[in-house]
Structures are given as C-alpha cells and as structure tokens.
Amino acid sequence: MKTLSINFKEGKIYSSQKVSINNILKLYSSIVDMAKSLNGDELGVLIQFEHKQSTTILNVTDVSPYALLFFDDELSFKGATYSIKSGTGSFIIQTQYKNILFLRVPHNLKLSTIINLKF
Secondary structure, eight states, rough: HHHHHHEEEEETTEEEEEEEEEEEEEOSSSSHHHHSSSSSHHHHHEHHHHHSSSSSEEOOTTSSSSEEEETTOOBBBBEEEEEEOOSSSOOOOEOOEEEEEEEESSSOGGGGGGGEOOO
16 A cells, blocks of 8 residues: 545645555556556556657546546646446546546545645
C-alpha cells in the first residue's frame, strides 16, 4: 500500500486527507484497456501516462465501481468522472491529462473542493 495526500479548499479553509492506494502505475501507451491494468479489488491506483501523444484513450468498460480523478502535470485537480457499470455496452474516455487517480466507490471525498495531489 502507498499513501497519497489530497489537498482541499472550502471557502478560506485548507485541509488535506490521506488516501491509501494499492499502486502507482506508469503506462507508456496512449490507448489502454484499463481492465487489464487494474485488479478488480483494488482500493485505488494512480496511473501516470508517459507517452508523447496529446490525448489518452481509456477503455473502462469492465472497470467498476471507481471514481476517476484527473490531474495535470503539476498535479492540480482538473475534474472527475465515474466508471460504474450499469447494463451492457462500452465505456471509453478520452483525456488530455496524464495523471489519473482511480478510487473505489464509495469514497468520502468532496470532489468540488479538491485542489491538488501530493505524494
């Protein structure tokens, strides 16, 4: 297990929360089937993409239930989405961000107050 720190700002109040993850993975492809990179019972994984392409395509069809938190090169928070399987079909995400934190749902993070990630 590894520990990351997520920093928050709500109003004028700053805080941080430690988050335990199973692994930090460096991936070198711009098209990735995340079901092959994640073990289904992991609490969390930080994925760092090391390719030169401007975007990454993630197939998250069989990756559930996770929140995906997107961070830029300076690890500033840029947004989030959920990968929660409900029914049939494919779920593919295209992103410009190279640092993506997969956190198992449910979690106790207030996403709208996240400012950055430290490790």
